[in-house]
Every structure is written in structure tokens, then in C-alpha cells.
Amino acid sequence: MFKNLKLGTKLNLLLLLIFLGVVGTSGLALSKILGDNAKEKVASQAFLLLETMSSVRDYTATQVNPELAPRLEREDWFIPQTVPAYSAREVFEKLRKREQYSNFFYKEATLNPTNPRDKTDSFESSIVEKFRNQSALKEVTGFRSLPSGELFYVARPLVISEQSCLRCHSTPEQAPKSQLATYGRDNGFGWKLNEIIGARIISVPSSAVFNEARRLQILVIGSLSVFFLLAMIIINLFLKFAVTKPLKRMAQLSKQVSTGDMKGEFEHSSHDEIGILAASLNRMKVSLEMAMNMLNTEIQE
Numbered sequence: 001m002f003k004n005l006k007l008g009t010k011l012n013l014l015l016l017l018i019f020l021g022v023v024g025t026s027g028l029a030l031s032k033i034l035g036d037n038a039k040e041k042v043a044s045q046a047f048l049l050l051e052t053m054s055s056v057r058d059y060t061a062t063q064v065n066p067e068l069a070p071r072l073e074r075e076d077w078f079i080p081q082t083v084p085a086y087s088a089r090e091v092f093e094k095l096r097k098r099e100q101y102s103n104f105f106y107k108e109a110t111l112n113p114t115n116p117r118d119k120t121d122s123f124e125s126s127i128v129e130k131f132r133n134q135s136a137l138k139e140v141t142g143f144r145s146l147p148s149g150e151l152f153y154v155a156r157p158l159v160i161s162e163q164s165c166l167r168c169h170s171t172p173e174q175a176p177k178s179q180l181a182t183y184g185r186d187n188g189f190g191w192k193l194n195e196i197i198g199a200r201i202i203s204v205p206s207s208a209v210f211n212e213a214r215r216l217q218i219l220v221i222g223s224l225s226v227f228f229l230l231a232m233i234i235i236n237l238f239l240k241f242a243v244t245k246p247l248k249r250m251a252q253l254s255k256q257v258s259t260g261d262m263k264g265e266f267e268h269s270s271h272d273e274i275g276i277l278a279a280s281l282n283r284m285k286v287s288l289e290m291a292m293n294m295l296n297t298e299i300q301e
Contacts, residue, residue: 008239012232019228023221030220034213039152041212043141046104046154046202049095053106053200056091057084061162078178084165085110085118103208105151108158110198114169114179114188120198128199131157140199143206150206158198160191246274250281257285260292 005013065082080086085108092106109124120128123144131137140155160166168175169191191197256263 007244008236011239012236015228015232015235019225022228023224026224027217027221030217031213034216035210038210038213039141042152042204042208043154045101046204047139049092049101049104049106049202050154050156050200052095053088053092056088060084060087061164065164078176078182083114083168085113085115103204105203107201107203108198109201110158112188112190112197114183116187118198124199124201127155127201128157128196131155131199132196144203151203152206152208153201153203155199155201157196158200160193160195160197163193166191166193242270242272243274246278250278254281257288 060082061084064087065084068079068082088108089106092104095101096104107124108118109120109128110118111120111125111128113119127140130140138156140153142153144151144153160169166174168179169188172180172185172189175185175189
């Protein structure tokens with residue numbers, strides 16, 4: 001069946017196969033490259049936010065807490081703004097009101113927190129244990145699946161680096177009375193200096209990571225398709241005027257010559273392969289005309 005197709009049809013089929021191969025290969029490569037680029041972009045934003053939250057924690061621990069610490073001894077007056085984790089969480093919620101950060105979520109996942117909302121789940125506990133078992137590990141990135149969808153996360157260890165933190169978290173006897181009145185004596189104690197007690201985790205829905213990558217992939221493949229279509233049109237026009245049209249004209253002249261009509265000429269101005277073929281056909285026509293004249297002369301004699 002392929003042998004019976006016209007030259008232009010064969011060429012277009014070949015170009016179509018090449019196009020599908022190029023799009024398939026480049027699509028897979030682009031998916032990997034753009035996906036990795038999107039993850040790096042989101043991860044860099046997450047790392048910046050983590051550094052910002054660290055600064056908020058440090059400011060609260062060194063500037064705010066010392067100023068308000070004496071007031072915490074009153075059982076009826078607990079001030080959450082003196083807690084670094086609370087300050088970081090509140091600042092982050094303010095950031096989330098901006099469109100570029102609205103999809104990000106922040107949690108100081110802690111194994112034994114004072115506030116129950118900071119308690120680690122099983123997945124977060126595994127991350128904390130990984131930090132504990134690998135002291136050289138400074139950050140972890142990856143994906144996790146939830147009933148609400150898949151999340152891309154960035155995590156860093158939460159370390160007790162300030163002696164002042166132990167006032168509230170070493171033993172209930174040393175903790176402020178207002179803290180005990182608010183959260184009780186059972187949670188958030190027994191922490192030690194330089195101990196990894198949790199992980200600071202920023203997560204974002206994976207759709208937010210890959211939507212931009214898909215958009216860029218569609219844009220690149222769409223542009224490639226347009227350029228390939230233009231290339232096919234140009235190649236087909238070239239094939240029509242430089243190859244098929246001269247060949248059709250030569251085929252018609254060859255048919256006339258075969259019936260004895262020697263008036264036509266195989267004209268082709270270029271010196272490419274088609275021009276060489278036209279010159280060869282003209283020489284063949286001249287030779288045939290000479291042979292026919294010689295034969296007619298012999299017959300007349």
C-alpha cells in the first residue's frame with residue numbers, strides 16, 4: 001500500500017512520524033526537566049519562608065519573651081505572644097493572605113508539644129526521627145499523600161538552641177504558672193538543650209508545584225508544533241514546485257515522445273538533479289529522433 005502512495009504523501013507521513021517521535025521524546029524530557037525546575041522553585045521559596053520563621057522565633061525568644069516573662073507568673077494571664085512557635089505561626093498566617101503564599105502551610109511538628117495543635121502525626125514523626133538519627137541531615141524534601149490530595153513538603157529540624165527555652169519546657173516546676181494553668185503539667189516538658197524535638201515543615205499542594213510546569217510544557221510543545229507545521233508547509237511547497245511539478249511535466253512530455261511527437265522540450269533552468277534528468281531526457285529525445293529519421297530513410301530507400 002505504501003508503494004502506491006504519491007511522493008508528497010510519503011514525505012508527509014515520514015515527517016509526521018518524525019514529529020510524533022520528537023514530541024514524545026521531548027515531552028518526556030520536558031516533563032522531567034520542568035518538574036524538577038518547579039520543585040526547586042517552590043523549595044527555594046519554602047527555604048526563604050523557613051529562614052523568615054527562624055528570625056521571627058529568634059526575635060520572640062530574645063526580645064519579646066524577656067520583656068513579658070515577669071507577667072507570666074500570674075495564673076490568669078498567659079501571653080501566647082511570648083512563645084516563639086506561636087509568633088512564627090501567626091506571622092506565617094499573615095503571609096498566607098498574600099496570593100503568592102496562599103497555598104503554603106507551616107507547622108512546627110513536635111513530638112511532645114505544649115500546644116496539642118503542634119503534635120506530630122505518624123508521617124511527621126518519621127521525619128523527626130530521621131533528623132534525630134542522622135545528625136548531619138539539615139533538610140528533607142518530598143511528597144506525602146493525604147485524603148485531601150498530595151503535598152510537596154520541605155522540612156528542617158527544630159532544635160532547642162537557647163537555654164531560655166528550657167524555662168518553659170524542662171520541668172513543670174520551672175514553668176510559668178500561667179502556662180501550667182493554660183496547658184497543664186503533662187505536655188511539653190523534658191526537653192534538653194541542643195535536642196531535636198521536632199521539625200519545621202512547610203508544605204504546598206503538589207498541583208501548585210506542577211501546574212506551572214505543565215503550562216510551560218504545553219507552551220513549548222505548542223510552539224514546536226507550530227514551527228513543525230510551518231516546516232511541513234514549506235517542504236511541501238518546495239516539493240511541489242521543485243520536484244513533483246517538473247516530474248509531472250516530464251512525464252507528460254515523455255508520453256508525447258512515446259507517441260512520436262518530438263516537438264516538446266524537457267526544460268529545467270536549474271542544475272540540480274531534476275535539471276540533470278531533464279538534460280538526459282532531451283539527449284534521449286534527440287537520439288530517438290535521429291534513430292527514427294534513419295529508420296524512415298531506410299524504409300523509403
